[in-house]
Amino acid sequence: MRPGLIERYRDHLPFGPQDTLVTLLEGGTPLLRAPMLSERVGAEVCLKLEGANPTGSFKDRGMTCAVSAAVREGAEAVICASTGNTAASAAAYAARAGLRCAVLVPDGKIAMGKLAQTLMHGGRVIALQGNFDKALQMVRELADTHPIALVNSVNEFRIEGQKTAAFEVIEDLDGAPDVLCIPVGNAGNITAYWRGFTEMGTAPRMFGFQAEGAAPLVLGHPVEHPETVASAIRIGKPARGDQALQAVRESGGAIRAVSDAEILDAYRFMAVKEGMFFEPASAAAVAGLLKYGHDGAKRVVCVMTGRGIKDQQTAMEHHAGSIIPCEPDMDALVEAVLG
Numbered sequence: 122m123r124p125g126l127i128e129r130y131r132d133h134l135p136f137g138p139q140d141t142l143v144t145l146l147e148g149g150t151p152l153l154r155a156p157m158l159s160e161r162v163g164a165e166v167c168l169k170l171e172g173a174n175p176t177g178s179f180k181d182r183g184m185t186c187a188v189s190a191a192v193r194e195g196a197e198a199v200i201c202a203s204t205g206n207t208a209a210s211a212a213a214y215a216a217r218a219g220l221r222c223a224v225l226v227p228d229g230k231i232a233m234g235k236l237a238q239t240l241m242h243g244g245r246v247i248a249l250q251g252n253f254d255k256a257l258q259m260v261r262e263l264a265d266t267h268p269i270a271l272v273n274s275v276n277e278f279r280i281e282g283q284k285t286a287a288f289e290v291i292e293d294l295d296g297a298p299d300v301l302c303i304p305v306g307n308a309g310n311i312t313a314y315w316r317g318f319t320e321m322g323t324a325p326r327m328f329g330f331q332a333e334g335a336a337p338l339v340l341g342h343p344v345e346h347p348e349t350v351a352s353a354i355r356i357g358k359p360a361r362g363d364q365a366l367q368a369v370r371e372s373g374g375a376i377r378a379v380s381d382a383e384i385l386d387a388y389r390f391m392a393v394k395e396g397m398f399f400e401p402a403s404a405a406a407v408a409g410l411l412k413y414g415h416d417g418a419k420r421v422v423c424v425m426t427g428r429g430i431k432d433q434q435t436a437m438e439h440h441a442g443s444i445i446p447c448e449p450d451m452d453a454l455v456e457a458v459l460g
């Protein structure tokens with residue numbers, strides 16, 4: 122059996138052979154060529170398919186480490202604030218480990234699929250009358266004063282696990298790409314990729330993309346009321362903002378903004394032209410590449426952070442397909458199919 126990522130990259134991770142690992146066989150995700158996108162952009166673009174992880178997002182890479190560490194420390198419960206994917210991943214890994222799990226989410230603001238996942242795994246969902254940034258502040262305070270393991274990306278084990286995605290990209294391309302395009306919310310993932318690349322002695326330019334209505338790292342100040350169709354990155358005060366800015370500075374990249382309209386165009390383009398359905402936050406990476414260009418790069422990797430089916434509501438509101446009602450009659454069917 123192919124091992125989970127801690128076993129694969131144990132030499133680079135803070136776990137020893139005696140540690141009990143909590144794994145769902147995360148990592149080892151495909152790097153897929155994107156011919157239509159490559160043609161539009163004028164560079165060779167590959168997609169890192171992080172939705173292929175067990176709970177459908179990149180969070181599982183960090184969660185195998187954070188929950189394994191929580192078990193090692195003797196924790197009985199884990200907690201996180203979340204825009205959805207962290208909650209789903211934490212609940213799954215906690216279930217696997219036999220730990221209790223509580224998640225604080227902005228009430229009514231997370232995609233239904235992620236909520237369903239969290240509930241299915243037996244997570245306790247606390248619907249906060251406030252946004253993600255408030256939720257994160259509150260769980261940090263709670264974890265400081267109670268014996269509960271905090272598994273947000275402020276937890277170092279999360280970053281350690283997530284850096285392995287950069288290792289895999291390097292393996293698959295036989296070296297780093299020239300440019301990495303990645304959506305930025307709380308800024309944990311861009312921090313993790315940069316750590317992974319630099320640990321391997323590589324330095325691709327890091328281009329992070331935020332949604333226009335939730336772009337604190339572009340504006341240079343926190344956003345009090347972040348808004349975007351990409352609910353996963355509706356974050357106004359990124360916990361690892363400084364590290365994200367350091368990564369782009371050191372790599373010669375940038376953090377830039379894309380509008381919701383641009384995100385939705387990229388979302389549909391990937392589904393209709395590449396046959397790949399990603400969630401809107403992931404589409405922000407593609408939207409940014411389409412908007413700002415490859416900037417001289419030959420090889421570009423876009424980090425597609427999560428699966429489209431997690432957010433069915435946004436899909437139903439913005440798809441390019443059609444539903445045609447049909448009477449059970451052959452003439453009507455012919456008209457519906459060919460008309």
Ligand code: AN7
Binds near residue numbers: 178207306307310402
């Ligand atoms: C699909 O689940 O913050 O910049 O609480 O779900 O590392 O925060 C999710 C973030 C990109 C941004 N794409 O990553 C959460 C949460 C998807 C995401 C991001 C998220 P970070």
